[in-house]
Amino acid sequence: MVSFRKSRGSVIRAAVLSALVIGSTFAAAPASAQPQATATLDAIRARGSLVCGVNTGLAGFAQPDSQGVWRGFDVDYCRAVAVALFNDPNRVRYVPTTAQNRFTALQSGEVDMLARNTTWTLSRDTSLGLDFAATSFYDGQGFMVKRSANVEHAPQLDGATICVQPGTTTEQNLADWARANNIRFTPVVIERIEDNISAYLAGRCDAYTTDVSGLAATRAAQASPNDHVILPEVISKEPLGPAVRHGDQRFTDLVRWIHFGLVTAEELGITSGNAAQAAANDQRPDARRLLGRTGELGAMLSVDNAFMLNVIRAVGNYGEIFNRNLTPIGLQRGPNALWTTPGGLQYAPPFR
Numbered sequence: 001m002v003s004f005r006k007s008r009g010s011v012i013r014a015a016v017l018s019a020l021v022i023g024s025t026f027a028a029a030p031a032s033a034q035p036q037a038t039a040t041l042d043a044i045r046a047r048g049s050l051v052c053g054v055n056t057g058l059a060g061f062a063q064p065d066s067q068g069v070w071r072g073f074d075v076d077y078c079r080a081v082a083v084a085l086f087n088d089p090n091r092v093r094y095v096p097t098t099a100q101n102r103f104t105a106l107q108s109g110e111v112d113m114l115a116r117n118t119t120w121t122l123s124r125d126t127s128l129g130l131d132f133a134a135t136s137f138y139d140g141q142g143f144m145v146k147r148s149a150n151v152e153h154a155p156q157l158d159g160a161t162i163c164v165q166p167g168t169t170t171e172q173n174l175a176d177w178a179r180a181n182n183i184r185f186t187p188v189v190i191e192r193i194e195d196n197i198s199a200y201l202a203g204r205c206d207a208y209t210t211d212v213s214g215l216a217a218t219r220a221a222q223a224s225p226n227d228h229v230i231l232p233e234v235i236s237k238e239p240l241g242p243a244v245r246h247g248d249q250r251f252t253d254l255v256r257w258i259h260f261g262l263v264t265a266e267e268l269g270i271t272s273g274n275a276a277q278a279a280a281n282d283q284r285p286d287a288r289r290l291l292g293r294t295g296e297l298g299a300m301l302s303v304d305n306a307f308m309l310n311v312i313r314a315v316g317n318y319g320e321i322f323n324r325n326l327t328p329i330g331l332q333r334g335p336n337a338l339w340t341t342p343g344g345l346q347y348a349p350p351f352r
Contacts, residue, residue: 039248040112040244040245040248040250040251041085041248041250041251041254041302043112044085044112045085048086048091049082049086049091049092049093050078050081050082050085050091050092050093050112050113051092051093051095051110051111051112052075052078052081052092052093052094052095052111052112052113052114052115053095053096053097053102053105053106053110053111053113053114053115053116054070054072054074054075054078054094054095054096054097054114054115054116055074055096055097055116055117055193056096056097056098056192056193056194057096057193057194058072058117058193058214058217059072059217059218059220059221059329060072060073060213060216060217060220060325060326060328060329060331061073061074061075061117061213061217061325061326062074062075062094062115062116070092070094071325072325073136073137073321073322073325073326074115074116074117074136074242075094075115076315076316076321076324076325077115077136077242077255077258077259077321078092078094078113078115079092079314079315080258080262080311080314080315081113081254081255081258083307083310083311083314083315084254084258084301084303084304084307084308084310084311085303087304087310089314089315095110095111097111097114097116098191098192098193099165099166099167099168099191099193100166100167100191102114102116102118103124103128103130106129106130106243106244106245107128107129107130107245109245112244112251113242113243113244113251113255114242114243114244115242117137117139117211117213117214117240118132118240118241118243119139119169119211119238119239119240120132120135120239120240120241120243121169124243129245129246129247130243130244130245130246131243131244131245131246131252132241132242132243133241133242133243133244133252133255133256133259134241134242134255134256134259134260135239135240135241135345136240136241136242136259137213137239137240137241137336138237138238138239138240138334138335138336138345139211139212139213139238139239139240140211140212140234140235140236140237140238141169141170141173141174141209141210141211141212141234141235141236141238142154142209142210142211142212142215142230142231142233142234142235143157143162143207143208143209143215143230143231143233144200144207144208144209144215144218144219144228144229144230144231145157145206145207145208145228145229145231146227146228146229147226147227147228147229148227149206151207151229151231152231153231153232153233154177154231154233154235155181155183155233157183157185157206157207158183158184158185159184159185160185160186160205160206160207161185161186161187161188161204161205161206161207162174162185162186162187162188162205162206162207162208162209163188163190163196163197163199163200163204163205163207163208163209164187164188164189164190164196164208164209164210165189165190165191165193165196165210166189166190166191167191168210169236169238170209170210170211171187171189173235173236174187174209174235177235177236188204188205193210193214196208196210197218201222211238211240212230212234213240213326213331215230216230216329216330216331217329219329219330220328220329220330225330241259242255242259250301250302253301254301254302254303257301258307258308258311259318259348260348260349260351261290261307261308261311261312261348261351262311262312262315262317262318262321263317263318263338263346263347263348264286264290264348264351265290265308265312265317265318266317266318266319266320266338266346267338267340267348268284268286268287268290270282270287270290270291270312270317271312271316271317271320272312272313272314272315272316272317272320275291275309275312275313276309276313278291279291279292279293279306279309286350286351286352289351289352290308290309290351291306291308291309291312292304292305292306292307292308292309295352297351297352308351318346319333319338322336
């Protein structure tokens with residue numbers, strides 16, 4: 001068993017880091033930096049495309065492929081909104097954003113929405129001029145270490161150096177967890193996620209901490225994934241989801257109900273492959289409303305009544321999006337299963 005305990009002079013107590021984080025991470029943007037978002041839908045339509053803020057590159061969530069085409073779970077949410085507005089999943093411009101500049105990009109109008117593994121917190125919801133439309137992915141923070149370290153549980157990281165991104169809930173969670181458990185650690189604080197991973201792989205830190213989904217993505221991307229172990233402890237709740245500017249309820253509602261529509265489609269067994277047939281033949285009232293055959297639900301959101309039919313045909317239902325993007329990197333449904341599955345939390349209000 002490797003011991004990470006170092007001399008008192010060589011470690012930084014988590015309480016010090018916590019004070020720094022609280023002072024920097026959740027500072028509210030000045031009111032002048034928060035434009036009134038009253039016509040996002042009109043602006044997107046006039047431009048002819050959605051501008052979506054995504055991660056700079058995270059396997060399974062948002063990453064360009066070998067042809068430069070963006071793919072991933074979050075990317076599919078951007079594509080779904082484009083389909084609802086234009087019936088074209090390709091009318092999206094992707095803007096890579098870091099943990100440090102993502103909120104400024106949204107506040108300033110550089111992007112129309114964030115679909116970028118961003119945690120919904122009270123401070124962000126109230127002081128940054130954001131609205132979180134839904135929880136698209138229930139996550140939690142964990143730790144990854146090299147198998148050669150022979151570490152099996154997070155408390156064994158006492159005295160370790162830990163790589164972490166600044167300006168994130170990850171940074172504060174690490175400090176809170178360490179203080180509560182009397183764990184000493186030395187933070188290696190690096191802004192870019194790619195540089196964090198490189199530092200961990202190069203041995204500059206003993207462990208890397210971020211959301212478990214991010215750890216799984218990083219592990220899967222390595223030449224020898226089995227050389228790395230994600231520890232079993234999850235130290236936080238991280239409800240991730242798309243965020244939009246506060247003050248434009250029309251756009252918020254649209255993004256929110258697209259997510260609920262994806263969940264409802266999975267619950268009803270409506271997929272990309274059978275959506276057209278279901279629209280023509282499915283007589284269940286809830287399916288007919290979802291697919292725009294009855295009611296004026298799309299009109300209430302300022303889009304075509306068949307917007308969810310178009311979305312499902314283009315990107316699939318929630319389960320299809322998950323299985324296409326996240327199952328290959330080793331993530332299980334867990335709390336992201338439907339509410340009808342034991343332990344599942346994905347639940348949609350009625351389409352009526």
